[in-house]
Amino acid sequence: MRITVLIAEDDPAMRHILRKALEEIPDTEVIGEAEDGLETVRLVKELTPQVVFLDITMPEKDGLDAAREICDFNPKTILIFATAYDNFTHQAFEVYAFDYLIKPYKIDRIRKTMERIRSNLTEAEQAENATNNPLQTSKILIKEEGKKIFVNVRDIIFLTREGRFIVIHTTRGKLKATETLEALEQKLSEHSFFRSHRGFIINLNMVKEIQPWGRKTCKVILNNTKESVIMTKPRAREMETRFRISLGYE
Incomplete structure (x- = not known):
């Protein structure tokens, strides 16, 4: 190339x-x-x-x-x-x-x-x-109550823990998974996802902006949703290391 x-x-x-x-x-x-x-x-x-x-x-x-x-x-x-x-x-x-x-x-x-x-x-x-090839579209299998659903990875915006469910926010709506956040993190490990906080996983392709928010956290603004996601500053430093760029968090 x-x-x-x-x-x-x-x-x-x-x-x-x-x-x-x-x-x-x-x-x-x-x-x-x-x-x-x-x-x-x-x-x-x-x-x-x-x-x-x-x-x-x-x-x-x-x-x-x-x-x-x-x-x-x-x-x-x-x-x-x-x-x-x-x-x-x-x-x-x-x-x-x-x-x-x-x-x-x-x-x-x-x-x-x-x-x-x-x-x-x-x-x-x-x-x-x-x-461009439907047979090669990257999907993961999500377990909901009483059923299993295939979800396009590129449609996922972020995942968050809510009670006993993991809510998966996608460009097509929300899903309530009965799996753990850790299990879903493993399924997404080969894709562009990042554990921004113990209760959140974000799709890095959906990140629009990162803003300071308090002494120990920052706020992640995402595309295709009005909701924001929390990122701890230790996780922000890990992102700095991973992508070789400084966010300015000490």
């Missing part, structure tokens, strides 16, 4: 280092370079790169504002932020940055980032193929 990349960096020396590093990675093509935020947005519209390495501090329009605009018209673009400072990580997460690099660039770090991107793109391609 060939991966196309746009470099957005106002420092010519940094642009050169990044281009050289990317050109040494097989099946990776740098299709354009931008020196400021306005040019970045224009080139993303014209060239539609899969990946953008985006300097946060650029003239005309900074990297964060450029990223927000890119997300509006092409949300599938993979954004990799770069800066000499580490105080932008929370803002980077808010615009769904895939990764966050601290300058000066390290070749091994760039390689690891591209390896993760390639893995994610391959998984996404496989998932899309499975979705």
